[in-house]
Amino acid sequence: MLQPTGLAVLDALGLSQGIAALGSPVDRLVGTDFRSGRTVLDVSYRPLGADVHGLAVHRAALFSVLHDAVVAEGIETSVGFAVTDMSRARSGYYLHSGNRRQGAFDLIVDATGSLSRLRQFARHKPTARALSFGALWATLPWIDEGFDRRALVQRYRKASVMIGVLPAGKQVADG
Numbered sequence: 001m002l003q004p005t006g007l008a009v010l011d012a013l014g015l016s017q018g019i020a021a022l023g024s025p026v027d028r029l030v031g032t033d034f035r036s037g038r039t040v041l042d043v044s045y046r047p048l049g050a051d052v053h054g055l056a057v058h059r060a061a062l063f064s065v066l067h068d069a070v071v072a073e074g075i076e077t078s079v080g081f082a083v084t085d086m087s088r089a090r091s092g093y094y095l096h097s098g099n100r101r102q103g104a105f106d107l108i109v110d111a112t113g114s115l116s117r118l119r120q121f122a123r124h125k126p127t128a129r130a131l132s133f134g135a136l137w138a139t140l141p142w143i144d145e146g147f148d149r150r151a152l153v154q155r156y157r158k159a160s161v162m163i164g165v166l167p168a169g170k171q172v173a174d175g
């Protein structure tokens with residue numbers, strides 16, 4: 001789910017229309033205890049403004065919107081270069097793959113996540129650790145009954161087990 005901050009970033013990049021066409025707006029997050037039905041979470045975006053909402057999207061849809069923009073801008077992409085090392089010289093930063101090198105770059109953004117091989121180079125090293133819990137999810141054709149189209153709905157068994165339904169939009173515009 002993209003939050004208003006992430007949506008503002010996409011808007012600044014001129015990509016809000018593309019992502020809105022694929023995503024599903026979410027006005028409310030609501031969760032109840034599965035046994036008693038007691039409301040545990042009921043949060044609405046409404047107090048932040050009439051037009052403020054989250055946007056549920058498939059990760060692949062978000063990727064496509066960003067990738068299409070990269071292609072449209074003619075930004076050069078380079079594949080098949082497994083980064084193993086990084087260095088800094090007067091001319092800038094370099095990426096290394098064995099004895100091959102690419103650069104110089106003014107800035108390197110490492111987007112390979114919390115287990116990045118390059119995190120040793122980060123000034124503030126992220127502390128990744130194995131989690132003691134997991135998540136399973138499945139994307140299903142929408143059954144437009146029994147669920148709220150504009151809400152993330154969850155059921156909890158204490159704080160340790162939860163299940164939920166998120167309207168996630170579509171992966172392609174005509175999907």
Ligand SMILES: Cc1cc2nc3c(=O)[nH]c(=O)nc-3n(C[C@H](O)[C@H](O)[C@H](O)COP(=O)(O)OP(=O)(O)OC[C@H]3O[C@@H](n4cnc5c(N)ncnc54)[C@H](O)[C@@H]3O)c2cc1C
Nearest residue numbers: 001002003006082083111112113114115116117134135136
């Ligand atoms: C179940 C679950 C639900 C979540 N729900 C939300 C939510 O609703 N909203 C929200 O804002 N956040 C959510 N999060 C958190 C969010 O997913 C993460 O904060 C976010 O994905 C981190 O983004 P990232 O780009 O830093 O890393 P990642 O999303 O982990 O992306 C890193 C990518 O790099 C790739 N990669 C790694 N190493 C290499 C390599 N050596 N070579 C090439 N590729 C590599 C990985 O395959 C991956 O695709 C959720 C997380 C989980 C686990």
